[in-house]
Amino acid sequence: MERRTIFAGWKLPLLLVAPQLVLTIVFFYWPALVGGWESLTRTDAFGVHVLFVGLANFHDLFADPRYRAAILRTVEFCAAVTALSLGLGLILAVAADRELRGRDLYRVLMIWPYAVAPAVSAVLWILLLNPQIGFIGRFLASHGVNWDYALNGNQAMLMVILASAWKQVSYNFIFVLAGLQSIPKAVIEAARMDGARGWYRFRTVVLPLLSPTLFFLIIVDLVYAAFDTFGTIWAMTQGGPAMATETLVVKVYNDGVVNLDLGSSSAQSVVLMVGVVALTALQFRFIGRRSGT
Amino acid sequence: MATLVIEKLRKSFGPIEVLHGIDLSLQSGEMLVIVGASGCGKSTLLRLVAGLEEPTSGRIVLDGRDITTLDPSARDIAMVFQNYALYPHMSVFDNMAYGLRIRGLPKPEIQRRVHEAAALLGLEALLARKPRQLSGGQRQRVAMGRAIVREPKLFLFDEPLSNLDAKLRVSMRAEIRRLQRRLGVTSLYVTHDQVEAMTLGDRLLVLHLGLPVQLATPMEVFDRPANTYVAGFIGTPAMNLLDATLTAGGTAARLEGGMLLPFADGRREGADGRKLTVGIRPEHVRLEPGGVPLAIDLVEPLGSETVLLGRMPDETMLSVKVHGVWTGGERTEIAIPPASLHVFDAQSGLRLDPLR
Numbered sequence: 056m057e058r059r060t061i062f063a064g065w066k067l068p069l070l071l072v073a074p075q076l077v078l079t080i081v082f083f084y085w086p087a088l089v090g091g092w093e094s095l096t097r098t099d100a101f102g103v104h105v106l107f108v109g110l111a112n113f114h115d116l117f118a119d120p121r122y123r124a125a126i127l128r129t130v131e132f133c134a135a136v137t138a139l140s141l142g143l144g145l146i147l148a149v150a151a152d153r154e155l156r157g158r159d160l161y162r163v164l165m166i167w168p169y170a171v172a173p174a175v176s177a178v179l180w181i182l183l184l185n186p187q188i189g190f191i192g193r194f195l196a197s198h199g200v201n202w203d204y205a206l207n208g209n210q211a212m213l214m215v216i217l218a219s220a221w222k223q224v225s226y227n228f229i230f231v232l233a234g235l236q237s238i239p240k241a242v243i244e245a246a247r248m249d250g251a252r253g254w255y256r257f258r259t260v261v262l263p264l265l266s267p268t269l270f271f272l273i274i275v276d277l278v279y280a281a282f283d284t285f286g287t288i289w290a291m292t293q294g295g296p297a298m299a300t301e302t303l304v305v306k307v308y309n310d311g312v313v314n315l316d317l318g319s320s321s322a323q324s325v326v327l328m329v330g331v332v333a334l335t336a337l338q339f340r341f342i343g344r345r346s347g348t
Numbered sequence: 349m350a351t352l353v354i355e356k357l358r359k360s361f362g363p364i365e366v367l368h369g370i371d372l373s374l375q376s377g378e379m380l381v382i383v384g385a386s387g388c389g390k391s392t393l394l395r396l397v398a399g400l401e402e403p404t405s406g407r408i409v410l411d412g413r414d415i416t417t418l419d420p421s422a423r424d425i426a427m428v429f430q431n432y433a434l435y436p437h438m439s440v441f442d443n444m445a446y447g448l449r450i451r452g453l454p455k456p457e458i459q460r461r462v463h464e465a466a467a468l469l470g471l472e473a474l475l476a477r478k479p480r481q482l483s484g485g486q487r488q489r490v491a492m493g494r495a496i497v498r499e500p501k502l503f504l505f506d507e508p509l510s511n512l513d514a515k516l517r518v519s520m521r522a523e524i525r526r527l528q529r530r531l532g533v534t535s536l537y538v539t540h541d542q543v544e545a546m547t548l549g550d551r552l553l554v555l556h557l558g559l560p561v562q563l564a565t566p567m568e569v570f571d572r573p574a575n576t577y578v579a580g581f582i583g584t585p586a587m588n589l590l591d592a593t594l595t596a597g598g599t600a601a602r603l604e605g606g607m608l609l610p611f612a613d614g615r616r617e618g619a620d621g622r623k624l625t626v627g628i629r630p631e632h633v634r635l636e637p638g639g640v641p642l643a644i645d646l647v648e649p650l651g652s653e654t655v656l657l658g659r660m661p662d663e664t665m666l667s668v669k670v671h672g673v674w675t676g677g678e679r680t681e682i683a684i685p686p687a688s689l690h691v692f693d694a695q696s697g698l699r700l701d702p703l704r
Contacts, residue, residue: 239431239433241429241430241431241433242433242434242435242436244398244400244420244427244429244433245427245429245433245434245435245494246435246446247399247400247419247420247421248398248399248400248420248421248423248425248426248427248447249421249426249446249447249450249494249498250421250422250447250450250451251421251446251447251450252419252421255450259446260435263437264436264437
């Protein structure tokens with residue numbers, strides 16, 4: 056029998072995992088439990104009385120057309136960010152996979168955006184796109200485009216999609232590049248000898264072998280777009296104008312922290328949590344099935 | 349069926365030249381084995397013919413058509429890779445049919461060819477499987493099948509057996525030979541295994557450091573190695589190569605230890621004292637009571653035969669192959685039959701043939 060335990064007793068092991076355990080409990084489980092409880096309550100305007108209301112918050116939420124609109128908006132936003140960032144990441148990775156002059160420099164530059172904090176990247180994009188001071192914004196305005204994302208909801212949406220996708224391209228790039236490099240060279244060469252060229256070879260050999268990586272990235276990108284883009288959106292538009300860029304996470308913040316409707320905000324958090332759990336379960340199932348064969 | 353002609357082919361990677369001018373000509377249906385130690389440029393040569401690398405200079409002509417600069421997809425050449433390089437996401441059938449579909453063959457024709465090749469290779473029951481569900485030998489067969497269905501002008505084999513276990517290697521070796529004979533497709537076969545080279549090739553090309561050293565039939569390469577490199581490379585255990593000098597008016601060699609070896613086949617050119625290397629295969633050394641004493645350092649039993657590693661009185665090492673089990677103890681006496689002697693120039697390493 057293999058001895059799997061290294062430490063005798065339980066005190067030292069517990070001490071060693073305690074920091075992580077404390078962090079997880081204080082910052083994840085505790086807020087989640089409080090949020091779960093609050094989603095079942097309603098607080099009066101002065102915060103004096105707390106009333107247990109059962110599932111009323113959820114009922115109100117799904118009856119609210121503005122919430123349904125936010126769901127739809129989030130789905131559109133996530134799909135656009137995922138498609139754009141994954142598409143660009145794929146194209147750039149395929150380009151970087153070849154024999155290329157200055158290949159290492161190119162790869163380093165491609166990875167940089169990932170290291171930029173969301174709020175900082177938002178400021179970068181504002182400096183580019185602001186109608187008064189932005190380089191691109193002024194260029195558009197001087198060419199007769201009525202560009203003002205502070206007024207035009209579609210333009211605002213386009214901007215947050217661009218800024219959010221830009222940050223995620225790096226992540227996709229790294230993983231697709233790694234995926235491409237794990238495809239045996241001889242398989243590609245065999246396809247060349249078999250007469251397969253260019254796009255046909257890419258579609259019939261490379262893409263199928265890359266599909267596990269792409270599936271993984273789609274899930275990661277969806278989760279990123281749904282949750283991690285809060286900083287970017289908040290710094291750029293605060294969800295406006297007129298809720299045009301108010302995705303579900305932004306709405307949670309607006310309703311809870313700004314408008315202090317804690318019950319509804321908590322209910323929204325719970326809905327989002329269910330969403331993440333579902334996506335994660337899908338991913339685990341897929342990966343589990345693949346490694347099982 | 350096609351001829352292959354290679355002219356003055358050179359290849360450099362950056363400042364390093366790995367092939368220094370290869371000339372070759374294959375007849376239709378011939379199987380030529382390129383053999384050499386790792387790093388001799390044999391795989392590069394194959395990849396140049398395949399089109400996976402571009403030559404620095406020279407010409408490759410297949411069936412009368414200059415293919416030197418053609419894309420691999422336009423060359424009508426099929427290749428069997430060392431690690432099989434099957435498409436992991438396709439079934440065995442689709443692996444074999446892939447190249448045919450690209451060529452736009454009608455469905456019934458694809459069916460016919462794949463089933464024919466599968467029958468030839470004993471793969472009929474496995475057509476629906478994925479490569480990861482196959483054993484090494486089966487994968488190798490699929491890789492062969494993928495090459496066969498294409499009915500190409502030329503087969504290229506890049507060490508196709510080196511990933512198989514020893515027993516399977518022997519049977520696959522025979523199978524490749526049988527198939528190649530039957531299909532009559534001109535073939536280039538690269539290996540570092542001299543047994544494969546000897547058994548498979550109609551002719552051998554021995555490469556050493558990017559230079560062609562000898563191009564001849566396997567038996568010719570074995571019986572009359574062109575230089576000391578080939579002499580040491582072909583044959584197991586390796587040929588004994590001993591320092592000697594020319595003597596007695598060119599009719600004999602004298603070993604460093606003083607032993608005189610007369611030439612059975614005639615006089616060699618040069619003044620007495622010319623430095624020579626003489627070669628004798630271990631299996632040609634005879635045990636002879638009253639001969640040169642040999643102190644045995646190591647006995648290597650191989651089953652049906654035994655290799656003895658010993659020292660002659662002047663400390664020169666000599667290996668001897670004897671039949672059966674060795675029971676002779678730690679000393680013996682040997683003789684070197686003049687008829688089995690190979691004579692090389694010590695400086696250039698080139699074979700010295702007798703004067704006419």
